[in-house]
Amino acid sequence: MSQLQRTPLFPFYQKEGGPAARCIDFGGWELPVQFYGIGREHDAVRMKAGLFDVSHMGEFEVSGPQAESFVQQMTTNDVSRLAAGQAQYTLMCYPDGGVVDDLLVYKRSAEHFMLVVNASNIAKDFAWLNVRLPKGAELRDRSETTALLALQGPLSESILSRLADADLAALLPFHFLDGVEVCGKKALVSRTGYTGEDGFEIYCGAADAPHLWEQLLTAGEPDGLIPAGLGARDTLRFEARLPLYGQELSDTISPLEAGLGMFVKLDKGDFIGRDALAEQKTKGLKRKLVGIEMIDRGIPRAHYTVHANDRQIGEVTTGTQSPTLKRNLGLALLDIAHTGLHSEVWVDVRGKMLRAEVVSTPFYKRSKPADKGEKPG
Known part of the structure; x- marks a missing residue:
């Protein structure tokens, strides 16, 4: 039996004097399902704020003069609509329309993109992309050196604004700022999330994550900020009808069947799975x-x-x-x-x-x- 993977924040799950997290095996990762209880954590995100460790997610870097055309060919949404500093929800499909994975695409510059994929699919997704990589594009897996914290809830902007050297109030949904200093550490700050609430996702170096975790929780404590686990993350995303790969999406469930047709741009040109999805739309689901x-x-x-x-x-x-x-x-x-x-x-x-x-x-x-x-x- 292989050892479960752990994020850089694992030592803080059982920190003396704090809540003792209950951890489970989640796709090969030892992750907290709850700290204080799913109900309390869920309510905190809905009414105040919650902080999630989602460092198990995968981050790929795609760069080079053919980076945009490659991402366009591999995904269902229209990446050509993105300006630098914008993010986009999209999916990768098999030729028959089934889903390889759902992901976020971040456009850092004209020739530089970050793809954020589901933790259980990191190896599969990287192989799927790498075997189709054209000349003029480079693909790198940055998952091990990148950590991800999700600060979610109606008070998240107020909390993070006190700690960051950027105007977060002006940051629109699905936009991001690169090189933001948060608690003295450089990070990419994105106005995105997976809870149905306002919030931010903070991408930082793996070595910086423990410092940010502690500083965020300390600064947000007067506002009611608490750490939250996978249990609340699941109930929050479920209420907002946000899909989970392996349940609402899979290699046998298409984006159209999952109700995600608005993220499938059949008019953008060819992409993997387009013909099957176009046929589904024409013939009816x-x-x-x-x-x-x-x-x-x-x-x-x-x-x-x-x-x-x-x-x-x-x-x-x-x-x-x-x-x-x-x-x-x-x-x-x-x-x-x-x-x-x-x-x-x-x-x-x-x-x-x-x-x-x-x-x-x-x-x-x-x-x-x-x-x-x-x-x-």
């Missing part, structure tokens, strides 16, 4: 990801089967009792005929057929004076 809410008492969990007219019509991809809304909700990939709003379906909850109905998503959308951006976007 056979299944689609929708939200469901339980009518009967029960919680829909991932992989629970969904039924109608005495036959299985799909399965739940993610489900829980929403901490914010206190409703038993799920995302489910269903046959297209049963995806209409308020359609009645049945969920097999541990051998009992319980009633549910199709409901609109996202389940939660923050009220805000300005749209501050989250992944996808």
Whole structure:
């Protein structure tokens, strides 16, 4: 059995005098599922602020005169629309339209991009890109030397602004500033996240992460900032209908089936998977990801089967009792005929057929004076 990987912040998960994190195996990484409890951490992000260690994510550097055309060929969104200092949510697809991974693309300059990929897919994604790399483009894996902290919640701007030498109030969603000094350390600060709230993602050197972690938590403590783990990250992204690779997206689930058509630009020119996705759009989808809410008492969990007219019509991809809304909700990939709003379906909850109905998503959308951006976007 191979040893679990750890981020540079692992020693702080069990720090004396602080909350003792409960860690789990997450895609080969030993990561905290919670510090104070999922409910408390979830509420902190919704109402105040939470700090996540997401240093397990992968960062690739693509550079050279053919960098942009290469990224354009490999991804579904239109990278040519990006100016330097902008980020974009996108996907990489197989020729049949299934998803290799979903990712963020950061345009640092005309010939320099950063791709941020899911931790469990780092090796697969790098191999997928590297074998297709053209002359005039270079690909480097910067994952081991890069750490990533996510400061999320309505008070995140106020907290980070006190520690950074940049005007973060002026930073728009899916924009970033490179070379920002945060607590004396240089970082790339991006107005992005994975929680449905306003927030920032801070990319820094792996050696600088412990200092930033401690300084951010100390500075934000009066505002109610607390560390948060994978459990709250999952409930937060679920309420906002943000997909998780391996559940809402996979090599057998296309972006169109997952409801991510706005990130598939069929008119931008050729890219891997375009023909299959164009055919899906022309012929119509056979299944689609929708939200469901339980009518009967029960919680829909991932992989629970969904039924109608005495036959299985799909399965739940993610489900829980929403901490914010206190409703038993799920995302489910269903046959297209049963995806209409308020359609009645049945969920097999541990051998009992319980009633549910199709409901609109996202389940939660923050009220805000300005749209501050989250992944996808």
